[in-house]
Amino acid sequence: MSAPPTPPEAHPGTPPGPDPVTDLIRWAAFSCVLVPVVLLWCGTSLAGAAGTALGLAAVTAACRLLLRRSERGARLLAEEGAPQRGRHHRTGPGAHRGGRRSGGNTPAG
Template sequence: MPTPPGPSSEQSRDAVSDPAGDGVRWAVFGGLLVPAVLVVYGTSVGNATVSALGLASVTAVCRLLLRRSERATLRAAEGAQRSGR
């Protein structure tokens, strides 16, 4: 009986969770949704644009900090493996 082929590297990458990426995607979605809701409920387009720019800047900074933290965690894990801990 033939054995099924193992998962390809592409499938295994898709199966791995990326919590930081998921958070950033939700933040982008919220950053687009909030100004639209503001306009629908009567806020001026200018104010909605300012809020969108504010949300975009906060999202960008959070993404930067998350990626930086992930790199630091990976470096710490590699260092612990090298030192035999």
Template structure:
């Protein structure tokens, strides 16, 4: 559980938890107010389907948002830091390569 006063790091998870709670509460309320068990069951299945679809869409949206934020943060880095896989480290292209490798294509 999260300490009191601290905001949750997963707002989509909060929405899904409330939706799941509603999926349990709504059929009980419907039955108490005179709806048949079959009608309450159909309502529950509909709510579960909508909740599942919303969960999938929220998770997809979060992934897309994180990917966009990562791209934006990489665009603001200096060019030397953007390259992740340099061949020879920091100074890999400096100096004479003939003494390092007998292959003339290097």
């Protein structure tokens, strides 16, 4: 019996697997075309459908920019070896809300 084949990522020089951001942008571009077509089919004016298409294209472009920027920032943090903190994983002083504070419990003023 032969050994099972290794996954494609294990071979050097092969491209990585599908990029989820690229797939998301492809679906968004598809909707930028599909939504105006459906609007025209339902009786909306050509100007209204065109405006909708332009609005969806602008939102898609902004989301793509933000996703790529976030992806690049995460990659830079991983390369630097910096600890990655999630939304609720704060560190350092003042990390915990509530608790005891010095200075008493009197109202200000």
